[in-house]
Amino acid sequence: MTLGTDNDLAAELVAMAGRTDHPAPGPDLDPGRVAEAVLAEVLGRAALLARPPAQVDIQFEFVTPERTLGYVVSVGPRTDLVTGWTEDPAVRIRQDLAESVRQIYGPAGTPADTTRQVTVRSEPGPTSAAPDDPAALRWQAANIAAGQLVLAFSAHQHDLATLALKFGSDKWGGHWYTPHYERHFGPYRDRAVRVLEIGIGGYQSAALGGASLRMWKHFFRRGLIYGLDIADKSDHDEPRVRTIRGDQSDVSFLIGLNDRYGPFDIVIDDGSHLSAHVIASFTTLFPLLRHGGLYVIEDLETSYWPTWNGGRTSLNDTTTSVGFLKTLVDGLHHQEITEPDLTEFGRDVTGVHFYHNMAVLEKGANRDQAAPAWIRGD
Numbered sequence: 001m002t003l004g005t006d007n008d009l010a011a012e013l014v015a016m017a018g019r020t021d022h023p024a025p026g027p028d029l030d031p032g033r034v035a036e037a038v039l040a041e042v043l044g045r046a047a048l049l050a051r052p053p054a055q056v057d058i059q060f061e062f063v064t065p066e067r068t069l070g071y072v073v074s075v076g077p078r079t080d081l082v083t084g085w086t087e088d089p090a091v092r093i094r095q096d097l098a099e100s101v102r103q104i105y106g107p108a109g110t111p112a113d114t115t116r117q118v119t120v121r122s123e124p125g126p127t128s129a130a131p132d133d134p135a136a137l138r139w140q141a142a143n144i145a146a147g148q149l150v151l152a153f154s155a156h157q158h159d160l161a162t163l164a165l166k167f168g169s170d171k172w173g174g175h176w177y178t179p180h181y182e183r184h185f186g187p188y189r190d191r192a193v194r195v196l197e198i199g200i201g202g203y204q205s206a207a208l209g210g211a212s213l214r215m216w217k218h219f220f221r222r223g224l225i226y227g228l229d230i231a232d233k234s235d236h237d238e239p240r241v242r243t244i245r246g247d248q249s250d251v252s253f254l255i256g257l258n259d260r261y262g263p264f265d266i267v268i269d270d271g272s273h274l275s276a277h278v279i280a281s282f283t284t285l286f287p288l289l290r291h292g293g294l295y296v297i298e299d300l301e302t303s304y305w306p307t308w309n310g311g312r313t314s315l316n317d318t319t320t321s322v323g324f325l326k327t328l329v330d331g332l333h334h335q336e337i338t339e340p341d342l343t344e345f346g347r348d349v350t351g352v353h354f355y356h357n358m359a360v361l362e363k364g365a366n367r368d369q370a371a372p373a374w375i376r377g378d
């Protein structure tokens with residue numbers, strides 16, 4: 001059985017689990033679909049951990065007021081999933097379905113494991129001291145599998161550099177961006193954010209790419225992740241990850257994208273890295289970003305490369321990415337400046353951070369008054 005990629009359902013469950021007044025799936029949601037969405041999340045998280053050394057059959061039981069739903073997951077060197085029941089499984093995990101939803105999709109700190117029962121089958125125990133003793137291996141594998149799946153239910157978190165390495169993103173290695181991301185994205189980690197990344201990776205190959213989308217999905221465990229690429233990347237759609245095909249320099253397309261899937265809390269531009277595209281995307285999407293949101297631009301080195309329509313010597317050329325971004329520093333101080341008029345973005349930029357080849361812009365109301373006239377001596 002393959003678990004579906006129902007992003008609308010995932011979005012609905014995240015929204016629902018965040019509401020304290022109605023934190024259980026409503027009667028209009030099919031419990032089977034909900035249980036499968038929960039399992040998809042749990043198995044996706046468990047896949048980041050080391051596999052048990054032998055194949056282990058696990059009986060999942062999700063309890064609803066009307067009935068109990070059964071799924072048998074076999075984990076180990078391979079992973080299989082079937083609906084239903086198995087006699088005498090090595091591990092049995094039973095939990096209220098509504099509580100599982102709250103635990104997977106709700107904010108951290110929601111009391112969420114009050115109904116869980118985990119049972120590991122009693123084995124005869126090691127029959128010899130040999131390291132490959134089959135009984136000892138079975139017992140060890142069952143306990144590892146049980147521990148990992150229970151861990152996967154909770155909000156266990158890997159740091160971003162580890163996730164980048166696991167998924168093969170060059171945001172750590174090649175580039176050294178993840179500490180900057182940790183610093184700025186850390187406070188958003190547990191929130192139900194909408195994240196848009198421009199540039200999915202793999203260029204024309206449909207099969208390649210998607211590393212950073214998967215990394216963001218695991219970093220923002222309650223986030224909805226959207227990836228935009230000029231090439232078709234729909235092979236990378238999965239629960240909470242949706243790919244969209246389009247051109248980051250097409251302003252009307254970007255507005256339609258925001259209407260359909262936004263407003264976004266975070267936008268990351270890791271697309272063509274051509275200055276004209278970077279500026280078109282920023283000037284369109286930054287005004288549409290949520291207040292309190294972040295806009296990140298990567299690989300600013302291309303701003304200095306003439307072959308990428310950059311300027312190595314004309315450092316204040318505002319048609320280059322870095323030249324343009326520098327104007328935001330003055331925009332940030334728009335209250336103190338009369339000429340030129342830099343208020344277009346300045347009123348909504350509350351922070352401008354530059355790192356090597358990367359910039360992070362904070363969105364918010366930058367309306368504080370200017371220093372008093374008597375201090376300025378006007």
Ligand SMILES: C[S@@+](CC[C@H](N)C(=O)[O-])C[C@H]1O[C@@H](n2cnc3c(N)ncnc32)[C@H](O)[C@@H]1O
Pocket residue numbers: 169170171197198199200201202203204209210211212213228229230231246247248249270271272277
């Ligand atoms: C550097 S890769 C993205 C890597 C990915 N973000 C990661 O970290 O794994 C750049 C991607 O941008 C895409 N791209 C190039 N021009 C684009 C454009 N005009 N609009 C949208 N995507 C574009 C390319 O197809 C390529 O897949």
